[in-house]
Amino acid sequence: MVNHGLRFPVRRNVFQHTLILLSIIALAPLLFLSTAHADPVDKNQTLVFYLENDYFGGTDRHYTNAFRLTWISQDLTEYDEDTRLPRWGLPIIRKLPLVNRPGYQRNIGLSVGQNIYTPENISRRDLIKDDRPYAGWTYLALTFHVKNTEKLDVFEVAMGIVGPASLAEETQRIVHRWVESKDPKGWRHQLRNEPGINIGWQRNWRLLSKNVGGGFGADFIPHLGVVAGNVSTYANIGGEVRFGYNLPLDFGTSFIRSASGIEAPVDQADPRLRPRKNFGFHLFADVDGRFVARNIFLDGNTWKDSHRVHRKQWVTDMAAGFSIVYKRIKLSYAHVYRTKEFDGQDQSQLFGSVTLAITF
Numbered sequence: 001m002v003n004h005g006l007r008f009p010v011r012r013n014v015f016q017h018t019l020i021l022l023s024i025i026a027l028a029p030l031l032f033l034s035t036a037h038a039d040p041v042d043k044n045q046t047l048v049f050y051l052e053n054d055y056f057g058g059t060d061r062h063y064t065n066a067f068r069l070t071w072i073s074q075d076l077t078e079y080d081e082d083t084r085l086p087r088w089g090l091p092i093i094r095k096l097p098l099v100n101r102p103g104y105q106r107n108i109g110l111s112v113g114q115n116i117y118t119p120e121n122i123s124r125r126d127l128i129k130d131d132r133p134y135a136g137w138t139y140l141a142l143t144f145h146v147k148n149t150e151k152l153d154v155f156e157v158a159m160g161i162v163g164p165a166s167l168a169e170e171t172q173r174i175v176h177r178w179v180e181s182k183d184p185k186g187w188r189h190q191l192r193n194e195p196g197i198n199i200g201w202q203r204n205w206r207l208l209s210k211n212v213g214g215g216f217g218a219d220f221i222p223h224l225g226v227v228a229g230n231v232s233t234y235a236n237i238g239g240e241v242r243f244g245y246n247l248p249l250d251f252g253t254s255f256i257r258s259a260s261g262i263e264a265p266v267d268q269a270d271p272r273l274r275p276r277k278n279f280g281f282h283l284f285a286d287v288d289g290r291f292v293a294r295n296i297f298l299d300g301n302t303w304k305d306s307h308r309v310h311r312k313q314w315v316t317d318m319a320a321g322f323s324i325v326y327k328r329i330k331l332s333y334a335h336v337y338r339t340k341e342f343d344g345q346d347q348s349q350l351f352g353s354v355t356l357a358i359t360f
Contacts, residue, residue, distance in 0.1 A: 044273070046072040046264035048357045050113075050256050056335065056352025060181065061120040062132060063338070063349060065172065066256045068113035072145070072264040076106040079144065084108075098201060099146040099155045109143035109261045111158075116168045117297045120346065122184040130344045133307040134190035135297045136168020137161075137231060143259070149267050152204045152251045154259035162231065162296055163193035191296070192304045198229035200258035202236075204251040215277075218243040221252045223288075225259055230302045232258075233294035238317075244282020246271040248325055253284060253332045255317070255353050263330055263357035271325050272359050280325040286334065288317045298342050310343040319353065330357040 050068040054060060076082055079100075080090050085108070094100055119131035139160025146153050160166070169187040176183055202225030209219040222239035240252040249270035251262035265272055271280045292313055300308030321334030332355040339348050 043074055044359050045074050046359045048263050051354045052256050052351055054351040057350025064116050064118050066115040068256045070111040070261045072261050073108040082108050096155050098153045099144045104146045104148055107145035111141040114138045125185045127189045132309050134187050136166035138166040150206050154202050156200045156258050158198045160196050162196050163191050165193045191306050192301050194301050196231040198227055198231050200227035202259035215245050217247050227258045231296050234290045234292040236288055236290040238288035240284055240286040242282050242284045246280025247282055253355055272328050278327045283322050286319040290315045315339055315341050328359045
């Protein structure tokens with residue numbers, strides 16, 4: 001009992017220090033905004049912070065919280081121009097599918113993130129057999145982008161840990177203490193520790209772009225992709241429709257899933273890179289349908305016995321929201337409706353998604 005009492009504060013302090021470090025990293029580009037000039041697009045980097053929480057849907061259950069911090073490099077002619085990449089990995093990178101086509105812009109992305117899942121009733125201490133398991137997923141991701149103004153391919157490799165080592169329990173307890181919410185009681189039933197790896201690819205198109213005059217316009221950005229790994233395996237298809245003033249020249253607003261980081265400007269015509277027309281706003285609607293073959297957060301651990309429920313194969317996200325562009329900042333909010341993910345789930349889920357993209 002004494003050892004358990006000593007371990008939690010140490011792990012909690014590590015997490016708090018990590019949050020402080022991530023906050024400093026996220027805010028650092030703001031120091032450059034006041035002196036930033038309209039540099040060519042290939043000289044700009046973009047930092048994107050994502051936060052998704054079911055508090056915006058008035059609940060505290062299932063997919064309850066997630067954050068992701070993504071850095072997108074400046075444009076590269078070839079990936080080996082970025083000296084931070086290990087030289088031994090370049091032959092492998094050159095063989096990656098779909099992201100080595102000549103004549104396109106290239107970017108490298110790095111991400112850190114955490115997802116948290118709980119059953120509906122977090123006040124119960126016993127195992128709730130007909131509801132989803134407690135689970136956490138903390139990960140690092142490396143992405144490779146290849147794009148022009150009309151098409152973007154993203155190849156991503158994510159590696160992390162599922163289970164107590166993800167520190168999802170500590171995260172939820174700390175946040176609930178801050179907001180004075182009820183303490184979750186059932187984390188001792190969470191999934192067991194398991195290293196995770198996901199490999200994914202997604203293609204996005206900018207289609208049907210239309211200017212209607214006065215700076216107003218609309219576009220349609222469909223996408224399709226596939227993800228494989230012991231954490232998630234699925235194929236997805238969907239798209240986003242946007243309408244507004246001074247639409248950003250990017251590939252829309254992404255959510256916390258594979259192939260995020262599509263908010264970076266593609267061309268100098270983006271309002272974030274124009275000195276006099278650096279304000280814009282738009283409304284958007286997004287839909288993403290997935291055929292799911294594996295979801296560790298519902299199917300349970302791969303090699304160990306754990307709590308699990310019967311996963312549904314078809315899941316759909318439908319979202320509506322708005323974005324504001326001011327100088328080098330793009331701020332977006334979306335309200336997301338997700339269909340039921342497993343048999344016995346009482347209700348579909350609502351959650352909010354906030355995205356802050358800073359180009360510097």
